Amino acid sequence: MNKTPAIRPFVATMPIPRIDESLLGYMDRALQNTMIRNSRQALRMAGLDPDPNLPPNAAKLTEEAVVGLAALFKLDPEEVRRRWYRREHGSSASIAFFGTPIRAQYWESRSRRLSPRALAIDPYYRALWEIRCFGFDPETGEPLLEVCPVCGRRFGWTAMRGPTKCDHCTDSDGYPSTDLRDHPKPVIQFRDPEAIGFVVGLLHPDPQRRRAAMALVPEELAGATNGELFEAVMCMASALRPGASTKLTDAGRPLRAPDFAELSAEMLETAGRALIGGEGGFAALADRMRLSADERTASHGLYKELGPLAAMPLDRHLSPVIRRFANDAIARDLARTRDDGFVRRSVPRLADAQGGAWLTMDALSAELGLRKHALGRLAESGAVETRRADAEQSPVLMKIADVAPLAAVYKDAVTGRMVTALLRVPASAIEDLADRELIQRVERPAAAMLPRRPYYRESSAKAVLIAIRERAVPAAGEGRVKLIAAVRKLGRVAPWAAIVEGIVTGALRIQTEAPFGRDWRHAVSVDQSELESFLEQATRPATAGAQEAWLTRDQAAQMLGTDETAVWAMGRDGILPKRKGQVAMFARADVEAAAKRWIFGQEMSARTAFGNGRERNAWLRSVGIMPEFMLRDGRVSVYSRTQVEAALAVQPPKHDEVERPVRAGARVPADIKRQAVEAVRSGLAAYYVGKRLGIDPKSIIRWAQHFEKTGRIEPAGKLDPYADAIVAMIEADPARSTYALHRKFMEREKTNVAYTCFSSFITELGFVREPTTKRLQRTKAGPC
Numbered sequence: 001m002n003k004t005p006a007i008r009p010f011v012a013t014m015p016i017p018r019i020d021e022s023l024l025g026y027m028d029r030a031l032q033n034t035m036i037r038n039s040r041q042a043l044r045m046a047g048l049d050p051d052p053n054l055p056p057n058a059a060k061l062t063e064e065a066v067v068g069l070a071a072l073f074k075l076d077p078e079e080v081r082r083r084w085y086r087r088e089h090g091s092s093a094s095i096a097f098f099g100t101p102i103r104a105q106y107w108e109s110r111s112r113r114l115s116p117r118a119l120a121i122d123p124y125y126r127a128l129w130e131i132r133c134f135g136f137d138p139e140t141g142e143p144l145l146e147v148c149p150v151c152g153r154r155f156g157w158t159a160m161r162g163p164t165k166c167d168h169c170t171d172s173d174g175y176p177s178t179d180l181r182d183h184p185k186p187v188i189q190f191r192d193p194e195a196i197g198f199v200v201g202l203l204h205p206d207p208q209r210r211r212a213a214m215a216l217v218p219e220e221l222a223g224a225t226n227g228e229l230f231e232a233v234m235c236m237a238s239a240l241r242p243g244a245s246t247k248l249t250d251a252g253r254p255l256r257a258p259d260f261a262e263l264s265a266e267m268l269e270t271a272g273r274a275l276i277g278g279e280g281g282f283a284a285l286a287d288r289m290r291l292s293a294d295e296r297t298a299s300h301g302l303y304k305e306l307g308p309l310a311a312m313p314l315d316r317h318l319s320p321v322i323r324r325f326a327n328d329a330i331a332r333d334l335a336r337t338r339d340d341g342f343v344r345r346s347v348p349r350l351a352d353a354q355g356g357a358w359l360t361m362d363a364l365s366a367e368l369g370l371r372k373h374a375l376g377r378l379a380e381s382g383a384v385e386t387r388r389a390d391a392e393q394s395p396v397l398m399k400i401a402d403v404a405p406l407a408a409v410y411k412d413a414v415t416g417r418m419v420t421a422l423l424r425v426p427a428s429a430i431e432d433l434a435d436r437e438l439i440q441r442v443e444r445p446a447a448a449m450l451p452r453r454p455y456y457r458e459s460s461a462k463a464v465l466i467a468i469r470e471r472a473v474p475a476a477g478e479g480r481v482k483l484i485a486a487v488r489k490l491g492r493v494a495p496w497a498a499i500v501e502g503i504v505t506g507a508l509r510i511q512t513e514a515p516f517g518r519d520w521r522h523a524v525s526v527d528q529s530e531l532e533s534f535l536e537q538a539t540r541p542a543t544a545g546a547q548e549a550w551l552t553r554d555q556a557a558q559m560l561g562t563d564e565t566a567v568w569a570m571g572r573d574g575i576l577p578k579r580k581g582q583v584a585m586f587a588r589a590d591v592e593a594a595a596k597r598w599i600f601g602q603e604m605s606a607r608t609a610f611g612n613g614r615e616r617n618a619w620l621r622s623v624g625i626m627p628e629f630m631l632r633d634g635r636v637s638v639y640s641r642t643q644v645e646a647a648l649a650v651q652p653p654k655h656d657e658v659e660r661p662v663r664a665g666a667r668v669p670a671d672i673k674r675q676a677v678e679a680v681r682s683g684l685a686a687y688y689v690g691k692r693l694g695i696d697p698k699s700i701i702r703w704a705q706h707f708e709k710t711g712r713i714e715p716a717g718k719l720d721p722y723a724d725a726i727v728a729m730i731e732a733d734p735a736r737s738t739y740a741l742h743r744k745f746m747e748r749e750k751t752n753v754a755y756t757c758f759s760s761f762i763t764e765l766g767f768v769r770e771p772t773t774k775r776l777q778r779t780k781a782g783p784c
Contacts, residue, residue: 007047007071010034014074018124020205023058023069023083024112024157025125030073031160039160046072055157057109059085059095082205083127098127098205101227103317105255106234108132112155113144114163120181125163127205132260133234133268138200141187149183188265195272195281196265202230216276221325228319229275232326235315236271236285237263239308245292247308253317274329282329283336285309306330358387358397367400368407374449378406383445409446413455422461424519425496426552430456432497438464438504465520467504472512472524480525482513487521488561489528489602493551495535508534528606549588550579556586562600562636569631570594598628599641609651613637615688622684623647668695673703674713680704719761722749727778730767734776738762 012033017026027042036042043050047068050056061069061084070077085095085107095104113129115137128134129144136143147154148166159167165176190196194216201213203226210226217229224232238244238253241262254260274285289306296303302310312318312326359367361375379386379396384406387397414422416430419439433439434456442455487494502508508531510524517523551559556576557567570576571586576594578585601613610616617637620626625647627637672693679689680700690697707713719726722745729741736744742758767776 007045007068009071009074017075017079017083018122020127021083021124022127022130023080024056025127025163026083027073028157028160029124029163032162037160039157042072042160043069055110057085057157058083059087059104059107059109061086097131097203100203100210100225100230102131102203102230103234103253105253106132108257110156110257111146112157113146114155114180115140115142115144116181116184117142117187119164120184123162123164123181128200128203131203132254132257133237133263134200135260135263136188136265138196141190143185143188145180145183145185148178148180150178190269191266192269192273195269195276198276199230199233199268199272202226202233218276218278220328221275221321224319224321224325228322232275232312232318232322233268233271235312235318236274236309237267240267240270240285240288245289245307246295279329279332279336283333286330286333286337302330302334359400361396361398364398364400364403368404370403370407370410370449374410375403378403378445378449381445381448383448406446406449409442409457410449412457412459413442413446413450414458414461416454416456418458419456419461422458423464423500424521425500426493426555428548429496429500430454433464433500436497436501438497438501464500464504468500468510468520468524469516471503471506472510475511475513475525480511480513480527482522483510483524483526483531484519484521484563485602486526486528486531488558488563489606490532490535490558490561493555494558498535499531502534550582551586551588551591553585556591559591560595560598560600561603566600566631566636566638569636573631575629597641598638599644600638601636604639604644607648610688615685618684618688619651620644620647623650668699676700677704677707677713681707719753719757723761723765725749726762727765730762730776731778735774736776 010030010033014030014033015026021029024039027039031037031039031042036045039056040050040052043056043065046065048061048065050060066080066084067077069075070080073080082098085097087095087104093104094101095107097107108130112125114125115129117140118126118137121140126137126139128138134144145155148169151166151168153166153168156167161167161170161176164179164181166178166180167176169176169178171177198213198216201209204210204213214226214229217224221229234253241254244252244262254263270285270288273281275281277284286306286309289309292307293304296307310330313323313330315323315326318326361372361379364370364375365372375398376396378384379398384398384402416427419430419433420427423433425433430439431454434441438460440457440460442450442457447455481489483499487499499508503510508526510526512523513525514523553564553567553571557564560567567576567586571578576586577590579587601616604616605613608616608619610619617627620639625639625643628640629638630636631638672695676689676693676695677700680686681704686697686700686704689695690700693700703713726741726745729745730736738759739755741762742753742755745758746752762776766778768779769775770777
């Protein structure tokens, strides 16, 4: 550049720069007051020597150029200086955008973009239009216009025809012919105006707007500058781009102008809300990343869940404040979700991003809380790189960065017996659960730290319990039974892996019947028919344990249709042979023989019409069937299967199948009373009889007591014995008034009865007055 001794300012009056107007945009507007229409010519007049092969831009300035432009346009040099996108050096990757350091790739330096609607409001060029990620005007929400809708050419900065004109379209006289304000575009609706306002405010040329944006920043980000926060927004928004979310680690930022077309306002809103929205804001971003987790098929753990977002704590382009925030936010989100469907590792530590130091096994044991035996097995396995001197007694060194991820898995590893205790399923179902990917096996290299036996992730087993608890809805309706009881009604070894998978996936519905305790199977209920239908449709085999020769107490209880305590009592009393010292103590052949010989309460409840054991046992006694033996101090009755199945054909109908008689009044006919008394005397409970006859059980008890004392059925009312006589009297003279019938009845029967009682009884007998003839007609049968 050549230094010009003196700069002659324009004679014309120069406009005052707008606070958010760019330097070239101001020059375009100011030159409309002069005869100059070429930016390079104006720059030469200011003492610069612009390159004719490159478009002019606000970064290629010097302090002398700032002074020259200020003199040419009669401005305060500070107005030009704040619009100078200064680079630290010629090849610097960042610029100072109105004093805010940003990466140079975010700035559009070659062409101009504009909003016709914003120009219609105020015709000047907004500096924010030069930021590539803002493909819209923040004020109007209008997508920016990049090419002329008339000539189809991109707007540039060489020809200066005014902010509102196309710099290519001219008429025959050389004047601009296309007013861009006549070509507005449809506006976009911001889903989160506060978040997008925050992102825009971080770079806004107006200091007040920047301060307003910084006021939204939470306390843990108080040490970050607006430029560092904007870089964090770009990092998170870039991870949401189509294709970028499938990357395993760093997704990178858009580099060239076409790459920024993938960044939408909605992505910037989500990223902005992640910074200012607290735990919920970051959770929304993390949940967005988890939606594409299945596309990251080549990864596992934290990077499978969050993809490039998980690499934020290690991003060298982010400041330490931002990286600490990302580290803590990810940790909080992991605690929030507790989703162990993925193998999770700890969030990488910021201070040890390059792999960490080589430490001895003593130091690693103290640092990571691992046993030395486990570290020794790991070193011998060759799963991690080790260093050791030539001497035999020299210490073994390993990288903490290699061992630290394995330590978390090691501490999370438990044996199959522990998983059995957690999930309360047979040991034979554990491998099936792992094959179905409901629980996770501990595999190499972490498995090298453990003894040679199958180990599983405890967190994955607990995640299954959490999923079961979340799937259980509050109990509603009737006809559901506890899961453990429904399984035992199957009469075979239950396919617990298939059942657990059905519950977790929602294919098998469960309800909460009791607070969750040590055994969740007693706390939830299912519909018996739904369970059986689900198991019939299950495509995978139930379990290899169905062919085992020896069964556990729980498996035996499932085959017999009872509970474990009854099986324990049968084994104790010698009714069911067992072997000692083994968990699987009952022979399958013995259990199958017992199931064919005896029938237990749960199966009988399912096959009979009785709602509880007391009613069922009373009915069995009434038909002459007694228990073959009792268990648990007489609380469990065991019957002969042959006798019970033979009696099923004569059992009474179920409660919902009974047609209850409809009575005209409160009186119960004598024949219904006799039926109720006979049912109670046969051994059935008054409650059971009352439910089926539609009568209060207390009345049935009173009738039964009266029969025991007198040997007769208590009449329904005072007039019941005279029902036939009253019907005959009415049919003999139906035209007689009710008063005359009442007088005649008392004279003939020599008894006193109130008129209202007599009149009501006639109505109960089914007689009504015909409106025209006033004669009594019987329309329905009465209680007799």
